[in-house]
Amino acid sequence: MKLTTAGESHGKALVGIIEGLPSNLKIDIAEINKYLSLRQSGYGRGARQKIEKDEVEILSGVRNLLTLGSPLAFEVKNKDYENWREVMAPEGADTDKRKLTCVRPGHADLTGAIKYDQADARNILERASARETAARVVGGCIARQYLKALGVEISGYVKSVGNIIDPNIYAFESVLKAKESPLFMLDKEREAEAKKLLDKLRTDGDTAGGIIEIRVKGLKSGFGSCMQYSTKLDAILCAAIMSVQAIKGVEVGLGFGAATLLGSEVHDEIFFDGGYKRKTNNAGGIEGGMSNGEEIVLRAAMKPIPTLMKGLETVDIATNTPAQSAGERSDVAAVCAAEIILESVVAFALADVVSRRLGGDNMREVLERYRALR
Numbered sequence: 001m002k003l004t005t006a007g008e009s010h011g012k013a014l015v016g017i018i019e020g021l022p023s024n025l026k027i028d029i030a031e032i033n034k035y036l037s038l039r040q041s042g043y044g045r046g047a048r049q050k051i052e053k054d055e056v057e058i059l060s061g062v063r064n065l066l067t068l069g070s071p072l073a074f075e076v077k078n079k080d081y082e083n084w085r086e087v088m089a090p091e092g093a094d095t096d097k098r099k100l101t102c103v104r105p106g107h108a109d110l111t112g113a114i115k116y117d118q119a120d121a122r123n124i125l126e127r128a129s130a131r132e133t134a135a136r137v138v139g140g141c142i143a144r145q146y147l148k149a150l151g152v153e154i155s156g157y158v159k160s161v162g163n164i165i166d167p168n169i170y171a172f173e174s175v176l177k178a179k180e181s182p183l184f185m186l187d188k189e190r191e192a193e194a195k196k197l198l199d200k201l202r203t204d205g206d207t208a209g210g211i212i213e214i215r216v217k218g219l220k221s222g223f224g225s226c227m228q229y230s231t232k233l234d235a236i237l238c239a240a241i242m243s244v245q246a247i248k249g250v251e252v253g254l255g256f257g258a259a260t261l262l263g264s265e266v267h268d269e270i271f272f273d274g275g276y277k278r279k280t281n282n283a284g285g286i287e288g289g290m291s292n293g294e295e296i297v298l299r300a301a302m303k304p305i306p307t308l309m310k311g312l313e314t315v316d317i318a319t320n321t322p323a324q325s326a327g328e329r330s331d332v333a334a335v336c337a338a339e340i341i342l343e344s345v346v347a348f349a350l351a352d353v354v355s356r357r358l359g360g361d362n363m364r365e366v367l368e369r370y371r372a373l374r
């Protein structure tokens, strides 16, 4: 399965093409739109989200809500394009307007402008923007629907915002409730503290990051491989997570915590109870690069958004003189958006791994082959 995305943040639309879907997968468009809307939600989002109301339009590959096995093409329109047409139009755009030369530390602006030989960092930021992730949520939702047909579920929650950290461990059923809360946090006291922090940062013109935990339940063992580095499930899922804008760290199971513990404290002891089981799940459901049948547990660290309303010291690349980086509008935090995006990219990467093992041109074949696995 492959997803290619295209589209600029203030261009006409975001588009995507998914190749490799089997036929007869039932597509739930309302569910895709629900996740698109969740990606836009969350405490700490900025004014742009009041302009957009993301909805998917499927252009090909689906007939009467069933996939055809052909490439599935889709688009999500940018409503803000109407305000940017004269700046962003493919033909006749006024490129002197809305130039960005006071490059923002932490964004792709400066390195991208040098690499792509651009005097205006707008030609970089438009594509580097996290707006692109709306297309990945669409792809991820379709992958989620493929996995759900096999009984595999994906969920997650926000574990920290800035320095406010929820240290608790939650059952999958509790994690499913996270999206009922404004910050997708499960600890209500800490969520209230996090909201206060974000209110203060909005006044200060600053931003915050956070930690997101993603869980996968119901996957049989043996997905991924120990035979070649490039086919290891943890490597594939972590690469998918690291491909998301603003993600700077990722861990599986105990992750960094495993480094300071003893072997006897870390490794999950095995017993037999009608099937092989583990007493604990410190490995986060992956051993030797393969799913082991336990829940997959992944955590990602998101850095604070690099557009700060109060600005940071930088250089104006038009003159090479000192300047303040500009921010017209910015999210204070986008940890809830990141939670939805990470669920989506994990779903897509996992669906690809599953479909590589199972093959199958239609869902009947896929389901038969999955059921036949030990």
Ligand code: EPS
Binding pocket: 009, 046, 048, 049, 052, 125, 128, 129, 130, 131, 134, 307, 329, 330, 331, 337
């Ligand atoms: C982004 C800047 C902001 C964010 C945007 C990502 O957009 P704008 O410059 O239009 O205010 O809101 O994210 C989205 C639009 C989105 O849908 O997630 C950036 O510079 O990366």
